[in-house]
Amino acid sequence: MANYGMALDYKNCINCKACEVACKEENGVQLGADKHRIWVGVKEIEGEWPLLDIISNTFLPSQCQHCENAPCQEVCPTHATYYDENGVVRVDSDKCILCSYCMVACPYDARYVDDRTMTVDKCTFCSDTRLARGETTTACQNTCPTKVRTFGDLDDPESEISELLRTREHFSLKAHIGTKPKLFYLT
Amino acid sequence: MFNKIIPHKPITVENLFKFDKTPFNLFMMTVTIILLAAFVVGVLNYLIHGHHAYGITREHPWGLMIAMYVFFVVSSTGLCIISSLGHVFKFKSFEFIGKRAIFGAIITIISGFAVIAFEIGHPVRMAIYNTISPGMTSAIWGMGVLYSVYLGLIVMEFVFLSRDDHKWSTMFGLGGLLVGLAAHSNLGAVFGFLIGRPVANGVFYPIYFILSAMITGSYLIFLMYGFRYKMKFDEHISTFLVHVARLLGLLIAILMFFEFWRFMTSIYGNVPERAASAMHALTSPEFLIGEFGLGMLIPFLIILISKAKAIKKLVYASLSGMVGIFFMRYDLVHDTLAYPMQTMKIREYQLAPTWVHYSPSWTEWAIALGALGIMLSMYYIGENFFYLDPKEHDDYFEHYKDAEGHEVEEHLITGTDANK
Ligand code: SF4
Ligand code: SF4
Numbered sequence: 001m002a003n004y005g006m007a008l009d010y011k012n013c014i015n016c017k018a019c020e021v022a023c024k025e026e027n028g029v030q031l032g033a034d035k036h037r038i039w040v041g042v043k044e045i046e047g048e049w050p051l052l053d054i055i056s057n058t059f060l061p062s063q064c065q066h067c068e069n070a071p072c073q074e075v076c077p078t079h080a081t082y083y084d085e086n087g088v089v090r091v092d093s094d095k096c097i098l099c100s101y102c103m104v105a106c107p108y109d110a111r112y113v114d115d116r117t118m119t120v121d122k123c124t125f126c127s128d129t130r131l132a133r134g135e136t137t138t139a140c141q142n143t144c145p146t147k148v149r150t151f152g153d154l155d156d157p158e159s160e161i162s163e164l165l166r167t168r169e170h171f172s173l174k175a176h177i178g179t180k181p182k183l184f185y186l187t
Numbered sequence: 188m189f190n191k192i193i194p195h196k197p198i199t200v201e202n203l204f205k206f207d208k209t210p211f212n213l214f215m216m217t218v219t220i221i222l223l224a225a226f227v228v229g230v231l232n233y234l235i236h237g238h239h240a241y242g243i244t245r246e247h248p249w250g251l252m253i254a255m256y257v258f259f260v261v262s263s264t265g266l267c268i269i270s271s272l273g274h275v276f277k278f279k280s281f282e283f284i285g286k287r288a289i290f291g292a293i294i295t296i297i298s299g300f301a302v303i304a305f306e307i308g309h310p311v312r313m314a315i316y317n318t319i320s321p322g323m324t325s326a327i328w329g330m331g332v333l334y335s336v337y338l339g340l341i342v343m344e345f346v347f348l349s350r351d352d353h354k355w356s357t358m359f360g361l362g363g364l365l366v367g368l369a370a371h372s373n374l375g376a377v378f379g380f381l382i383g384r385p386v387a388n389g390v391f392y393p394i395y396f397i398l399s400a401m402i403t404g405s406y407l408i409f410l411m412y413g414f415r416y417k418m419k420f421d422e423h424i425s426t427f428l429v430h431v432a433r434l435l436g437l438l439i440a441i442l443m444f445f446e447f448w449r450f451m452t453s454i455y456g457n458v459p460e461r462a463a464s465a466m467h468a469l470t471s472p473e474f475l476i477g478e479f480g481l482g483m484l485i486p487f488l489i490i491l492i493s494k495a496k497a498i499k500k501l502v503y504a505s506l507s508g509m510v511g512i513f514f515m516r517y518d519l520v521h522d523t524l525a526y527p528m529q530t531m532k533i534r535e536y537q538l539a540p541t542w543v544h545y546s547p548s549w550t551e552w553a554i555a556l557g558a559l560g561i562m563l564s565m566y567y568i569g570e571n572f573f574y575l576d577p578k579e580h581d582d583y584f585e586h587y588k589d590a591e592g593h594e595v596e597e598h599l600i601t602g603t604d605a606n607k
Binding site for chain 2: 036071074075076077078079080095096097098099100101103104105106107108109111112113115118119174177178179
């Protein structure tokens, strides 16, 4: 029983998209489903050539926030979307009726339709794959060359992520709507 | 036997094709057949290609199908509310419309279900898991359950109205009305509950849905009676339609008032997302021409200028009104989804933030408009097989024969024995 979250030292992101590739490989994401399960947002460089402000060019890796108060879970008519014992927001594809309400309700656009099962899917923090095998890392974290991602148990005060969140300033996306995301961006 | 449950005219195929071959009737027949054919073709294409046949995307997961479903169920609730003015609230001049309006409510909601069945990815699974694993916090769950109960109640109401059983029809009418209101405001809440979509989030939609349902119901009353009497209204019907027109004028005025303040409060203060979305909606031709022009202004001006007397013009204006109502439903879905969600759209792969685009595919159009064909043919069948008007308004009774050609005893027609 853990309470998984992820901290992202996003200023280290170099937009290599290795995480996207690793996620696709690990979780069998459909071909062509680009930027669906996990993606890197790009903030364009400000200024005009040649006076470019290179520092302004940042990358913002993102995926499902595994909200503690998840709108997607609240709106699901069949409990197909649920919190698992590790605090991960999951979709039970047997119960999903593809009403798409969760896709409309998610403030982070983190959900997509898997054409093979015709149900909604999204990031699971590798619950079906790596965590199920007993590992404690996610594919995206494991592969990141600049170590942007730290995945771990938020309830364990000794964990690396707890330590990071204690010592570093961080923000989360759309915190004002009260979804309590578990993706933390370190500043 | 069936006649005991609900009095009906002889149900034969021959009866179905016995209609005056006036140009207008033939035109309506052609339109209905084309629409039905479109529905079938659309559904076939959907069955082959699944959701890929639709123009919906990950960013815009709902589209025309949801809009059309809402269109139909709003019509149904509207007719139910307007008809209840007569036999539940006992407004004299509304009393005679009961059966026709409730029959309209039944067929519109069935048409709505026909549309939604091809939008929900797994409708059978929905029936199962909505029951054994109910997500009570979901407005879609509440709406689904309430609308199913509602359909049952209004069918019972229609049966008892047909049997002239006023006690039970009033009971079921009241039940249908209350459950219908609950279901319908719940449908508004499907949008109102979206905390991530500030333009939809809040109290507006659940309330507005009830108001716009009443307006839709009034437009449909005009259309049904205009069609029923081929624009030749006797005094009784004229008085009734003038009453509906007055009510309609008041309702449209309230709607315009609502919309004004909705946009004002959304835009004022320039709150991020909400103001931009509201401006985007307000300045779109769908709103200005469709919703406002066709849906509110034209009918309202006719009512205002003629002091609610120009009922024939209002029949035509109701057609424009219904087109406007269609745009209201379309905009409801599109405006809710048009603003790109932050993490993806605003910072995605160098793309400048843009509004999320959506345009329905031909399959969506075929199914959505085709469902109008389902509604029209059910209406036609109902008109041929059931007594949709009270006896004194139904010339059919004067030369009524049953399937074998015998004169039918009056008690069977009116169903008076069913009360005993
Ligand atoms: S980010 Fe979206 S999909 Fe993920 S838990 Fe939050 S609301 Fe649900
Ligand atoms: S699409 Fe599936 S997971 Fe999403 S709300 Fe509907 S039933 Fe639940």
